[in-house]
Amino acid sequence: MQFEYDPVPNKAVFGKNSALKLKDEVKVLGASRVLIACTKSMVARIGHVIDGLGDMCVGIYDGAEPHCPEHVAMAALDLFKKHNADCVVAVGGGSTIGIGKAITLRTDKPLIVVATTPCGSESTPIYGLLIGNHKKTGRDRKVIASTTIYDPVLTTTMSAHHTGTIGMNSLAHCVEALYAQTTSPISDLFAEEGILNLTNGLRDSIKDPTDLTAREQVLYGGMLSGYCVTLAGIAIHHKLCHVLGGHHGIPHGESNSVVLPYAVAYNETAAPQAMEKIKRAMRSTSASGGIFDFASEINVPKSLKELGMKMEDLDIAAKETVQTTPYNPKPVDIKSVREMLQQAYEGIRPVPF
Numbered sequence: 001m002q003f004e005y006d007p008v009p010n011k012a013v014f015g016k017n018s019a020l021k022l023k024d025e026v027k028v029l030g031a032s033r034v035l036i037a038c039t040k041s042m043v044a045r046i047g048h049v050i051d052g053l054g055d056m057c058v059g060i061y062d063g064a065e066p067h068c069p070e071h072v073a074m075a076a077l078d079l080f081k082k083h084n085a086d087c088v089v090a091v092g093g094g095s096t097i098g099i100g101k102a103i104t105l106r107t108d109k110p111l112i113v114v115a116t117t118p119c120g121s122e123s124t125p126i127y128g129l130l131i132g133n134h135k136k137t138g139r140d141r142k143v144i145a146s147t148t149i150y151d152p153v154l155t156t157t158m159s160a161h162h163t164g165t166i167g168m169n170s171l172a173h174c175v176e177a178l179y180a181q182t183t184s185p186i187s188d189l190f191a192e193e194g195i196l197n198l199t200n201g202l203r204d205s206i207k208d209p210t211d212l213t214a215r216e217q218v219l220y221g222g223m224l225s226g227y228c229v230t231l232a233g234i235a236i237h238h239k240l241c242h243v244l245g246g247h248h249g250i251p252h253g254e255s256n257s258v259v260l261p262y263a264v265a266y267n268e269t270a271a272p273q274a275m276e277k278i279k280r281a282m283r284s285t286s287a288s289g290g291i292f293d294f295a296s297e298i299n300v301p302k303s304l305k306e307l308g309m310k311m312e313d314l315d316i317a318a319k320e321t322v323q324t325t326p327y328n329p330k331p332v333d334i335k336s337v338r339e340m341l342q343q344a345y346e347g348i349r350p351v352p353f
């Protein structure tokens, strides 16, 4: 056995009402002047968290927007500097965390995340800003949150649609970690545990949004999915989702929801050990079929056609995916990827390659 394991330097504080421990976590980092970053609608939901910080909260930036546009992150950075803050606390999902990462990258001050979705972005070294219509991304381990607070109470207002689609993105990160380039026995543990918790938790959260045990499972699975990306990397599924998002305007959660069963079917014969782990975690007899049935069960989008993709764009999407996928268990070629895209376009039961 040969592998490298470089732990993700993110302290996790997990559990019901753990957001109330925020002040203590700021002190642990030696900071005392906090700028909170969030959306306008979030401010009203976290009054108790802001109050708990007392005088430590020197400012609130409530202008977070989807995809983290550059002007939004720079406005937050200006506010951070104006208030002489020494710690940024991002309360939200990927776009809000993007603001926190932009500030940490440029100031070297610590980032704390209070996660309100299972996106896992807090644990990844990937940062990005929307500049014009283009998402410019980079990698730096210093943008990984120093501490993340996972409080399921803050996730109960997520709609079924968001819960399902963001959850499918997290599920995809766990699934791909089982066959990505730098997979290891340790990332496999996180991945299997992530798949198990996400599938069980998503099912129950969608039936009853106030089920805190289910919300806890989803958040825990999301936390593990972040570790999976950082430790193991990504493969064809995520590269294809980035193509669908970047050039064809399909939101990330939606593309993940549709594509995952087909990407797994694409790798089904090339990565047999990973498939056994997926089947075990999903309690299914087929990896791609199990994911396809699960996506139907939680009622997330099922076809690229339904997401507004045009059939004439499938050729270019296949070409772009082949050009941008550096590693995948089954080699990528335009003909096979185009065939997979056709299945995803129609939303039919995936046929293993």
Ligand SMILES: [Fe+2]
Pocket: 169, 173, 238, 252
């Ligand atoms: Fe993703």
